[in-house]
Amino acid sequence: MCGIIGYIGKQQASPIVIDGLRRLEYRGYDSAGLAVLADGKLATRKRKGKIDEGLAVLHKQSPVTGTVGMGHTRWATHGLPTDENSHPHLDQSGRIAIVHNGVIENYDSLRKKLEAKGHTFKSETDTEVLAHLIGERYAALEKAGHIKENAATHPLAQATKDALKDAVGTYGVVVISEMHPGVMVGARRGSPLIVGIGNDENFLASDANAIVNYTKRVIYLKDYDVVTLWEDNFKMETVSDNSGSYQISDIEFDAEAADKGDFDHYMLKEIFEQPQTVKNALRGRMDFEESTAKFGGLNMSVAELRAIDKIVITACGTSWHAALVGEYLIEEMAHIPVEVEYASEYRYRNAPIDKNTLCIVITQSGETADTLAGLRESKRRGHTVLSICNVVGSTIARESDGGIYLHAGPEIGVASTKAFVSQVTALTLFALMMGRIRMLSNRRGTQILKALEAVPGQIQKILDQNDEIRRIALKYKDCHNFFFLGRQYNFPVALEGALKLKEISYIHAEGYPAAEMKHGPIAMIDENTPTVVVLPTDALYEKTYSNLEEIKARKGPTVAIATEGNTHIAEKVDDVIYVPETWECINPLLAVIPLQLLSYHIAVARECDVDKPRNLAKSVTVE
Ligand code: AGP
Numbered sequence: 001m002c003g004i005i006g007y008i009g010k011q012q013a014s015p016i017v018i019d020g021l022r023r024l025e026y027r028g029y030d031s032a033g034l035a036v037l038a039d040g041k042l043a044t045r046k047r048k049g050k051i052d053e054g055l056a057v058l059h060k061q062s063p064v065t066g067t068v069g070m071g072h073t074r075w076a077t078h079g080l081p082t083d084e085n086s087h088p089h090l091d092q093s094g095r096i097a098i099v100h101n102g103v104i105e106n107y108d109s110l111r112k113k114l115e116a117k118g119h120t121f122k123s124e125t126d127t128e129v130l131a132h133l134i135g136e137r138y139a140a141l142e143k144a145g146h147i148k149e150n151a152a153t154h155p156l157a158q159a160t161k162d163a164l165k166d167a168v169g170t171y172g173v174v175v176i177s178e179m180h181p182g183v184m185v186g187a188r189r190g191s192p193l194i195v196g197i198g199n200d201e202n203f204l205a206s207d208a209n210a211i212v213n214y215t216k217r218v219i220y221l222k223d224y225d226v227v228t229l230w231e232d233n234f235k236m237e238t239v240s241d242n243s244g245s246y247q248i249s250d251i252e253f254d255a256e257a258a259d260k261g262d263f264d265h266y267m268l269k270e271i272f273e274q275p276q277t278v279k280n281a282l283r284g285r286m287d288f289e290e291s292t293a294k295f296g297g298l299n300m301s302v303a304e305l306r307a308i309d310k311i312v313i314t315a316c317g318t319s320w321h322a323a324l325v326g327e328y329l330i331e332e333m334a335h336i337p338v339e340v341e342y343a344s345e346y347r348y349r350n351a352p353i354d355k356n357t358l359c360i361v362i363t364q365s366g367e368t369a370d371t372l373a374g375l376r377e378s379k380r381r382g383h384t385v386l387s388i389c390n391v392v393g394s395t396i397a398r399e400s401d402g403g404i405y406l407h408a409g410p411e412i413g414v415a416s417t418k419a420f421v422s423q424v425t426a427l428t429l430f431a432l433m434m435g436r437i438r439m440l441s442n443r444r445g446t447q448i449l450k451a452l453e454a455v456p457g458q459i460q461k462i463l464d465q466n467d468e469i470r471r472i473a474l475k476y477k478d479c480h481n482f483f484f485l486g487r488q489y490n491f492p493v494a495l496e497g498a499l500k501l502k503e504i505s506y507i508h509a510e511g512y513p514a515a516e517m518k519h520g521p522i523a524m525i526d527e528n529t530p531t532v533v534v535l536p537t538d539a540l541y542e543k544t545y546s547n548l549e550e551i552k553a554r555k556g557p558t559v560a561i562a563t564e565g566n567t568h569i570a571e572k573v574d575d576v577i578y579v580p581e582t583w584e585c586i587n588p589l590l591a592v593i594p595l596q597l598l599s600y601h602i603a604v605a606r607e608c609d610v611d612k613p614r615n616l617a618k619s620v621t622v623e
Contacts, residue, residue, distance in 0.1 A: 287449075323360075
């Protein structure tokens with residue numbers, strides 16, 4: 001999940017690299033480093049810790065100049081976050097530097113072979129082994145007299161290709177060298193890497209956020225692509241041959257979309273963006289004429305959609321919670337059985353899936369390794385795979401047979417918020433469309449569209465309660481355990497609320513179906529263990545209310561997420577946060593907002609790093 005940026009051009013590389021790393025820090029922040037070719041000599045600066053505490057301080061003390069450089073912000077996979085384990089890493093000769101995102105699975109055996117040849121290593125990382133391997137392959141080309149700047153494949157690219165053929169695992173890697181100061185090489189397999197095409201300058205980056213300030217013209221590298229960059233040109237190849245295909249795309253968002261603006265944290269900005277997020281997800285997809293929804297990118301005919309008799313949805317984390325909401329939506333509206341699987345389990349479970357099953361993967365980043373593996377497992381078995389994804393050009397988006405883009409803009413906060421709401425909006429539209437080509441009535445379709453149309457304004461009404469929600473949050477900031485409860489559509493919302501609290505405040509929290517508390521978890525209830533109950537005024541209100549009473553009977557503090565106008569509940573619970581009235585199937589889009597804000601304010605009060613929580617990274621591109 002590391003962040004990578006490379007620059008080759010006429011400007012000073014260091015400021016561009018450090019700025020890019022700051023924009024990539026949400027991908028991993030254990031340590032950061034850079035390498036610049038200063039008068040043809042490699043100069044590296046690297047330090048553990050976040051950029052502004054480590055690398056930026058170090059570079060200010062000891063700056064490096066040069067117009068070719070690269071940087072890396074790390075989420076540790078091999079070796080502790082230390083200065084030595086930080087990237088960039090050098091080869092044995094010290095003339096070649098690389099930064100790498102991914103896992104070289106056979107690094108240990110490669111390291112032993114290299115040590116047997118006299119190589120010595122400074123770190124515990126797999127990346128340093130890859131650097132030495134590239135150096136070793138370059139030395140072999142030198143020895144054979146194959147170092148020619150104008151060769152069909154540039155020698156630095158050739159050495160990289162030769163090394164990657166022996167590496168098992170995943171990589172997004174950038175390579176620079178003292179021998180060829182006007183050249184930068186990039187390669188990818190399983191970890192994202194994009195080329196940014198500028199005017200007399202070119203870039204490599206692990207995602208578009210790092211370079212959108214400089215160029216919007218990008219090439220999303222495919223697995224096995226190897227690209228050689230000069231300041232005014234580039235050559236695309238693959239690991240196995242010296243020609244390659246590519247497509248130039250335009251980044252769809254502007255630089256300010258990836259800025260915090262006036263908010264204290266990206267997470268808060270993204271929570272407050274959600275009225276617009278829902279509008280973006282709805283835009284062009286609501287068909288009031290036919291009381292249905294329409295999509296431009298499913299690449300499936302109505303007949304093919306009609307023939308679907310089962311749906312399997314795979315995802316991870318928050319996206320998996322959205323998938324669970326999707327299960328209730330699709331089963332209610334389209335009467336199609338839905339199975340929701342953790343992607344990491346699905347790929348090994350060998351689930352019996354018949355031929356008329358549609359596989360859907362849900363992912364904000366489009367790069368989650370487990371979800372990508374689930375997609376590939378479904379495709380291996382011949383199933384059509386649709387993705388619901390936020391990042392255009394991401395690996396999962398490109399490998400799907402069709403899909404639905406969220407158009408939510410970059411989500412920088414590690415704790416996912418607007419992506420969840422956008423995913424659930426997309427799933428509601430998808431369920432509506434699938435229902436309307438089956439038995440869902442015109443009247444019901446119109447009701448759902450009207451309810452969706454009202455959601456942005458309803459979310460804004462909840463956001464307007466931010467100060468009140470903060471007041472409530474501060475009451476519970478020192479608790480050590482939380483429960484979140486909900487029934488039916490609101491059970492996944494309870495799970496999502498628990499995950500939000502855990503991942504940014506480090507308070508232990510569990511989500512359960514409300515009725516499940518009686519089967520054991522209620523033993524945990526005491527006066528120090530609050531329970532947040534999602535309790536809309538719906539058909540199951542009385543049932544869920546009785547679960548809440550069982551908690552109150554054991555002195556458990558209770559917070560209700562209730563429907564506006566329900567004054568009764570305010571007399572029964574310690575705190576209540578109201579959301580506007582809507583259909584049961586639409587309630588998740590509203591009920592999740594207070595849970596996001598509760599978690600945010602508790603985490604801030606506990607002085608946690610809300611945007612970069614400990615141990616986490618935004619896009620989990622390792623398995
Ligand atoms: C959510 O707050 C977490 N950051 C994490 O669970 C995330 O949802 C999960 O890693 C899946 O990411 P994706 O949606 O990019 O695939």
